[in-house]
Amino acid sequence: xxxxxxxxxxxxxxxxxxxxxxxxxxxxxxxxxxxxxxxxxxxxxxxxxxxxxxxxxxxxxxxxxxxxxxxxxxxxxxxxxxxxxxxxxxxxxxxxxxxxxxxxxxxxxxxxxxxxxxxxxxxxxxxxxxxxxxxxxxxxxxxxxxxxxxxxxxxxxxxxxxxxxxxxxxxxxxxxxxxxxxxxxxxxxxxxx
Amino acid sequence: xxxxxxxxxxxxxxxxxxxxxxxxxxxxxxxxxxxxxxxxxxxxxxxxxxxxxxxxxxxxxxxxxxxxxxxxxxxxxxxxxxxxxxxxxxxxxxxxxxxxxxxxxxxxxxxxxxxxxxxxxxxxxxxxxxxxxxxxxxxxxxxxxxxxxxxxxxxxxxxxxxxxxxxxxxxxxxxxxxxxxxxxxxxxxxxxx
DNA sequence: CGCTAATGTATCATAATGATATATTAGCGC
DNA sequence: GCGCTAATATATCATTATGATACATTAGCG
Numbered sequence: 001x002x003x004x005x006x007x008x009x010x011x012x013x014x015x016x017x018x019x020x021x022x023x024x025x026x027x028x029x030x031x032x033x034x035x036x037x038x039x040x041x042x043x044x045x046x047x048x049x050x051x052x053x054x055x056x057x058x059x060x061x062x063x064x065x066x067x068x069x070x071x072x073x074x075x076x077x078x079x080x081x082x083x084x085x086x087x088x089x090x091x092x093x094x095x096x097x098x099x100x101x102x103x104x105x106x107x108x109x110x111x112x113x114x115x116x117x118x119x120x121x122x123x124x125x126x127x128x129x130x131x132x133x134x135x136x137x138x139x140x141x142x143x144x145x146x147x148x149x150x151x152x153x154x155x156x157x158x159x160x161x162x163x164x165x166x167x168x169x170x171x172x173x174x175x176x177x178x179x180x181x182x183x184x185x186x187x188x189x190x191x192x193x
Numbered sequence: 194x195x196x197x198x199x200x201x202x203x204x205x206x207x208x209x210x211x212x213x214x215x216x217x218x219x220x221x222x223x224x225x226x227x228x229x230x231x232x233x234x235x236x237x238x239x240x241x242x243x244x245x246x247x248x249x250x251x252x253x254x255x256x257x258x259x260x261x262x263x264x265x266x267x268x269x270x271x272x273x274x275x276x277x278x279x280x281x282x283x284x285x286x287x288x289x290x291x292x293x294x295x296x297x298x299x300x301x302x303x304x305x306x307x308x309x310x311x312x313x314x315x316x317x318x319x320x321x322x323x324x325x326x327x328x329x330x331x332x333x334x335x336x337x338x339x340x341x342x343x344x345x346x347x348x349x350x351x352x353x354x355x356x357x358x359x360x361x362x363x364x365x366x367x368x369x370x371x372x373x374x375x376x377x378x379x380x381x382x383x384x385x386x
Numbered sequence: 387c388g389c390t391a392a393t394g395t396a397t398c399a400t401a402a403t404g405a406t407a408t409a410t411t412a413g414c415g416c
Numbered sequence: 417g418c419g420c421t422a423a424t425a426t427a428t429c430a431t432t433a434t435g436a437t438a439c440a441t442t443a444g445c446g
Contacts, residue, residue, distance in 0.1 A: 005404085006432055007294060014301035021246050024394050034300070037293040041434050047395060057347030070441050073392060090309050091304045092316060097403095100230040101200060101286035103351050107227070108207035109282045110347040116283050123285060154303040158296050160372075161365045170264035174352045179353075183346050198435085199401055217425050234403050237429060263410055265425065290434095 007094075008040055008048045009057070012083040016058060016077035018151065023049055023073070032154065035133070036162040037096075049075055057081035106176065109182075118180055127171045132166040135159050200248070200287075201233055201241045206278040207269035209251060209270035211344065216242055216266070226348065229355040230289075233251070242268055299369065303376075311373055318366045327357040328352050 015021050015029050023045050030040050058075045061175035077085075102124055109117045138159050142152060208214050209220055216238050223233050245251040249270045270278070295317055302310045331352050335345060 004431085007292075007297070008432080009300075011297055016296065017301065017304075023393070023396090026391095028393090034297070037296045038289045039290060039292075039434085042396075043398080043435075044433060046318050070394065083338040085301065086305070089298055093298050093313055095320070096291065096293040096295070097232060098230045098289065098291045099200075099232075100289040100354075102289070103230045103287050103354055104200070104204055104207065104227070105282055106350050106354075107347040108203075108210060108278065110350065111211075111344055112279070113282050116202065117294060120286055127288070151304055157303065157372060159277060159300050161293075161296055161299075161362075164361040164365040164368075165358075168357040169354075172357040175357075176197045176350045179346065179350060197400085201401080215425070216427090217423095221424090232403085235427075236404075236429080237402060263425065 006044075006048075008044045009052060010085065011038065011040060012048055012052060012075075013057060013077055013081050013088075016075060017085055020061065020074050020076040022075070033158065036135075037124045038164065041175050049073075052081065053085070057084055096168065108189060110180070114180055114184060116178060121177050121180075125170055128166045128170040128173070132163060132170065135162040135166060139163065199237075200330065201237045203278065203281050204244060205235060205238065205241055205245060205268075206250060206270055206274050206281075209268060210275060210278055213267050213269040215268070226351065229328075229358065230351070242266075245274065250277055272319075280344070294347065303373070307373055307377060311370060314366045314370050314373075316361055318370075321359045321363040325356060325363065328355040328359060332356065 011030065011034075012021075012026060015026050020140050021029070023042065026045055027040070027042060030038060049058070052075070053060060056078060058077055061074045061076050102120055106117055107118055109112075109120075139156065142156050142159065145152060195343075204223065205219060208219050212275075214222070216235065219238055219242075220233070221234060223231060227309075234257070242251070246253060249271060250272050251270055254267045254269050293312055298313055299310055332349065335349050335352065337344060
């Protein structure tokens with residue numbers, strides 16, 4: 001494991017730049033705030049954390065063991081780590097990578113399983129509506145805060161992206177259902193003539 | 194390599210269900226049609242192709258070697274393969290996985306590098322506008338076709354998804370730039386009072 | 387007191403990426 | 417017809433990422 005090209009270390013450094021973190025708190029933060037556009041597994045987080053310490057980009061603080069009798073390892077970013085983060089921040093971000101399994105099924109299923117695809121789209125719409133509601137709730141919560149600082153701005157912008165994304169995907173699925181209905185009617189007509 | 198949970202084999206089967214494929218043609222098809230929402234590497238495609246044959250889901254046709262003197266291996270889906278594909282098609286698709294590096298930078302950079310983030314957003318807008326134009330071109334091409342069959346529908350729906358997606362991301366980035374400008378003005382005011 | 391959920395660290399088999407190696411052919415300019 | 421680049425084609429490998437699992441403690445609930 002060399003970790004010279006992966007992004008994992010930067011998300012760890014980014015989270016540590018806000019406050020010291022444990023492996024677990026990093027995982028939870030990603031699940032809570034970044035879930036919509038990024039994911040990391042424990043299998044990446046813990047080894048990378050060790051590597052960051054090796055490379056002097058993070059440090060484990062004195063309270064390594066025992067907090068309420070429970071083993072916790074708290075990691076803090078170093079100045080070298082902050083510099084590394086800043087350098088990465090200034091580089092042009094990579095093109096995004098998506099894996100939408102539903103689009104695969106739409107592509108391969110419209111020839112043979114129109115009804116199934118229609119059902120998948122229904123579920124997809126539901127899921128996106130739910131996520132959209134969550135995003136809007138979170139945005140409302142942020143607007144209610146008095147603090148108008150920079151950390152708030154980051155949260156607002158990423159949540160806003162979620163809002164745009166979920167809206168678009170929901171709207172697409174509704175449009176797709178309409179097209180599928182048209183196709184079904186077309187097939188029906190062809191049969192009856 | 195067991196390939197019992199991965200999705201690679203299904204995209205291979207899906208493409209083979211339309212017509213026989215070589216590893217290379219599969220890679221190109223994914224790059225051309227699915228690039229926006231799915232990607233596969235040669236490192237996955239070739240080993241998986243061999244596995245599909247092992248499992249009786251695909252066959253290599255007689256013309257294994259030599260086509261214009263060049264080695265090509267053509268794979269054809271079997272009935273067992275079609276059944277496997279159909280079963281997968283009927284299962285609820287997994288939740289999509291995205292990796293938008295720019296959102297990471299937005300989240301970590303708004304506290305310290307507002308100008309840099311603004312530049313990243315400009316590039317992001319440009320890239321999404323370009324992709325959007327491509328999608329619209331492709332949709333216009335599809336509408337010009339006489340064939341109104343099912344394979345066309347699949348292409349149309351996936352391209353339409355690209356259109357919705359790229360539009361949303363572009364719109365988000367424009368909105369984000371506005372919010373960043375507001376924040377800058379806020380900071381400026383604070384300094385001057 | 388026992389149950390479940392949450393906090394916490396850790397590893398491993400499987401899966402996926404990106405780079406690279408190898409070889410042939412097609413087309414282009416000169 | 418010679419060299420150049422791009423496209424076609426197969427293949428492997430080191431690195432990176434995922435998902436499942438193991439283990440242990442604590443908090444809260446009935």
